[in-house]
Amino acid sequence: MTPTRPRHVTAQDVARRAGVSQSAVSRAFTPGASISEELRERVRSAAAALGYRPNAIARSLITARSRIIGVVAAYLQNHFYPDVLDALSRALQARGYQILLFTADLSETADPVLDGLLRYRVDGVVLASTTLSSRLAEECRAAGIPVLLFNRTSDAASVSSVTGENRRGGRLIGELLAACGHRRIAYIAGIENSSTSRDRERGFLEGLASGGARLFAREAGHYTFEGAAAAARRLFSRADPPDAVFAANDHMAIAAMGVATAEFGLRIPEDVAFVGFDDVEAARWPAYSLTTFSQPIAPMVAAVVDLLLSLVEEPDSLPRHVVVTGELIERRSTRPRLR
Amino acid sequence: MTPTRPRHVTAQDVARRAGVSQSAVSRAFTPGASISEELRERVRSAAAALGYRPNAIARSLITARSRIIGVVAAYLQNHFYPDVLDALSRALQARGYQILLFTADLSETADPVLDGLLRYRVDGVVLASTTLSSRLAEECRAAGIPVLLFNRTSDAASVSSVTGENRRGGRLIGELLAACGHRRIAYIAGIENSSTSRDRERGFLEGLASGGARLFAREAGHYTFEGAAAAARRLFSRADPPDAVFAANDHMAIAAMGVATAEFGLRIPEDVAFVGFDDVEAARWPAYSLTTFSQPIAPMVAAVVDLLLSLVEEPDSLPRHVVVTGELIERRSTRPRLR
DNA sequence: TTGAAAGCGTTACCAT
DNA sequence: ATGGTAACGCTTTCAA
Numbered sequence: 276m277t278p279t280r281p282r283h284v285t286a287q288d289v290a291r292r293a294g295v296s297q298s299a300v301s302r303a304f305t306p307g308a309s310i311s312e313e314l315r316e317r318v319r320s321a322a323a324a325l326g327y328r329p330n331a332i333a334r335s336l337i338t339a340r341s342r343i344i345g346v347v348a349a350y351l352q353n354h355f356y357p358d359v360l361d362a363l364s365r366a367l368q369a370r371g372y373q374i375l376l377f378t379a380d381l382s383e384t385a386d387p388v389l390d391g392l393l394r395y396r397v398d399g400v401v402l403a404s405t406t407l408s409s410r411l412a413e414e415c416r417a418a419g420i421p422v423l424l425f426n427r428t429s430d431a432a433s434v435s436s437v438t439g440e441n442r443r444g445g446r447l448i449g450e451l452l453a454a455c456g457h458r459r460i461a462y463i464a465g466i467e468n469s470s471t472s473r474d475r476e477r478g479f480l481e482g483l484a485s486g487g488a489r490l491f492a493r494e495a496g497h498y499t500f501e502g503a504a505a506a507a508r509r510l511f512s513r514a515d516p517p518d519a520v521f522a523a524n525d526h527m528a529i530a531a532m533g534v535a536t537a538e539f540g541l542r543i544p545e546d547v548a549f550v551g552f553d554d555v556e557a558a559r560w561p562a563y564s565l566t567t568f569s570q571p572i573a574p575m576v577a578a579v580v581d582l583l584l585s586l587v588e589e590p591d592s593l594p595r596h597v598v599v600t601g602e603l604i605e606r607r608s609t610r611p612r613l614r
Numbered sequence: 615m616t617p618t619r620p621r622h623v624t625a626q627d628v629a630r631r632a633g634v635s636q637s638a639v640s641r642a643f644t645p646g647a648s649i650s651e652e653l654r655e656r657v658r659s660a661a662a663a664l665g666y667r668p669n670a671i672a673r674s675l676i677t678a679r680s681r682i683i684g685v686v687a688a689y690l691q692n693h694f695y696p697d698v699l700d701a702l703s704r705a706l707q708a709r710g711y712q713i714l715l716f717t718a719d720l721s722e723t724a725d726p727v728l729d730g731l732l733r734y735r736v737d738g739v740v741l742a743s744t745t746l747s748s749r750l751a752e753e754c755r756a757a758g759i760p761v762l763l764f765n766r767t768s769d770a771a772s773v774s775s776v777t778g779e780n781r782r783g784g785r786l787i788g789e790l791l792a793a794c795g796h797r798r799i800a801y802i803a804g805i806e807n808s809s810t811s812r813d814r815e816r817g818f819l820e821g822l823a824s825g826g827a828r829l830f831a832r833e834a835g836h837y838t839f840e841g842a843a844a845a846a847r848r849l850f851s852r853a854d855p856p857d858a859v860f861a862a863n864d865h866m867a868i869a870a871m872g873v874a875t876a877e878f879g880l881r882i883p884e885d886v887a888f889v890g891f892d893d894v895e896a897a898r899w900p901a902y903s904l905t906t907f908s909q910p911i912a913p914m915v916a917a918v919v920d921l922l923l924s925l926v927e928e929p930d931s932l933p934r935h936v937v938v939t940g941e942l943i944e945r946r947s948t949r950p951r952l953r
Numbered sequence: 954t955t956g957a958a959a960g961c962g963t964t965a966c967c968a969t
Numbered sequence: 970a971t972g973g974t975a976a977c978g979c980t981t982t983c984a985a
Binding site for chain 2: 358361377390556563
């Protein structure tokens with residue numbers, strides 16, 4: 276006996292059973308199609324009896340719309356992204372779209388991902404992977420697929436984006452640490468050529484300056500847990516270790532805090548203060564109580580859906596750059612301001 | 615000017631440019647097809663010049679294989695799942711499959727998800743959502759789609775599954791807490807009718823008994839952070855609060871630890887010991903240093919891919935139940951054994 | 954409103 | 970090894 280894949284029920288099967296044409300079956304499943312209520316009912320019940328579902332693949336072929344959004348991610352270790360993915364998936368599902376997931380290594384080339392995106396004829400792409408965003412974005416645009424950069428911007432302003440207030444957030448954090456009276460303030464950068472890390476750092480320097488302080492030390496954490504832990508080890512091994520650390524995101528801040536307390540016996544915030552960026556769930560956990568600048572997921576995801584689907588539905592609409600408002604959230608990982 | 619979606623390059627276009635038949639183009643992109651090296655090269659270069667990619671949608675229609683695996687998840691808040699998703703996506707991509715993501719609310723009905731799964735003609739399904747697994751699994755099986763339960767089992771043994779050693783893990787944890795000399799040992803359950811929570815609890819009770827101890831208190835945390843925090847509040851508000859707590863997963867253990875320290879001023883492990891399950895990254899963070907039983911992601915994902923793809927490629931192969939070995943990892947959230 | 958038929962971009966089969 | 974042609978399961982004309 277040879278392996279049998281059960282053949283799927285087709286519109287033709289339903290048509291036969293209902294004694295109507297196959298076109299009628301199609302219309303019965305197309306909202307707003309011109310079909311009588313009676314016929315629609317007859318078709319629907321035949322379909323139900325047979326367990327028929329329209330084949331989305333066949334439909335895509337003719338409509339040239341897959342109702343699939345490609346999401347490129349490469350950093351699920353940072354819990355900000357799973358939370359985004361979850362919210363985005365729900366929001367897209369509510370609008371009749373599904374997510375096709377593409378994971379890419381930080382080191383990897385963009386080609387295999389681009390290939391997949393194009394082969395599956397995704398209706399749009401959300402790029403949430405720092406490293407290969409610029410090239411991918413350009414190639415997708417060239418191929419005529421609507422693209423959206425999430426939490427990053429590109430040199431090419433022609434690519435739409437949704438970001439948080441990286442620069443303003445950085446500035447407020449700089450002002451805060453200056454106002455707390457810190458003298459040896461360090462920055463743990465993310466990936467050096469990422470727009471988020473650069474923008475946050477630029478704002479941070481501005482904030483420090485406006486508070487009469489300046490940057491004392493700087494290490495790269497590459498947006499990884501281990502990278503940030505190593506950066507923290509270098510910082511705290513100095514003869515003059517920092518008394519405040521701003522890490523370019525919460526994930527790295529948490530790594531650095533672990534090193535400070537467990538390996539160097541430092542107290543937070545008495546010996547050293549920490550600030551992150553994102554306001555992930557773990558930042559709220561009492562063990563960290565991390566001061567941070569928020570990137571609120573709900574409005575960010577809402578912006579992504581609005582923007583991307585408008586791009587999908589009107590390919591000629593102009594690129595937009597949405598910046599979602601966040602806020603400085605002061606918790607116990609920093610000391611009170613001096614006055 | 616009306617919005618113009620750029621028409622995609624088709625095999626026909628490539629054929630014209632290369633001066634060959636459209637079948638030849640197809641063969642040039644089909645590994646192992648009968649085509650001369652010279653023709654393949656000619657087609658390939660014409661394709662490259664035009665930016666042609668085979669349309670996976672059209673291919674699926676004729677091959678009756680989408681090379682898409684549906685993944686149903688409903689719990690990305692527990693960081694175990696994003697890590698699994700990440701690893702699974704990479705492993706499937708390496709085998710030429712992509713993940714189509716379906717998110718479902720814990721409360722939600724299975725129907726819309728099932729509908730999506732069936733419409734997109736996914737080649738297989740990984741169910742990683744506790745609540746609606748049993749029904750969905752049954753419906754998928756009825757529809758002839760290979761299904762795999764991840765981290766859960768179903769009453770119907772006919773559905774394949776990959777799980778950790780829930781019962782053995784629970785038992786070892788029970789023995790550990792008994793051996794540490796605890797007298798008031800509590801369990802924070804997950805979702806009551808989930809197989810993981812039940813199996814872990816059963817093993818836990820066995821382990822306690824074999825160590826001469828018994829369960830002192832029990833609360834349900836519903837596998838949510840807030841649910842577990844609330845459960846912990848109930849436990850520690852008692853006149854005789856527990857001196858050890860086993861939570862059905864790390865995520866809940868971390869929630870409970872936060873309540874114990876921040877709201878009740880308890881020291882861990884001096885006043886109360888904690889144990890979780892999964893060994894997520896946060897369990898290793900020094901702030902928690904959580905004793906736990908591991909569910910190692912790499913072998914679990916490898917098993918998922920092997921099992922599911924064998925089901926996809928040979929639909930008649932028998933259901934299998936793979937149990938992946940874990941280990942008890944003792945960290946600082948528990949005290950040393952008495953002897 | 955309904956049915957017949959064309960066509961979406963592939964692969965698979967049958968010739969040559 | 971190569972080309973022609975029939976599917977695959979739908980949506981979308983076009984007639985009736």
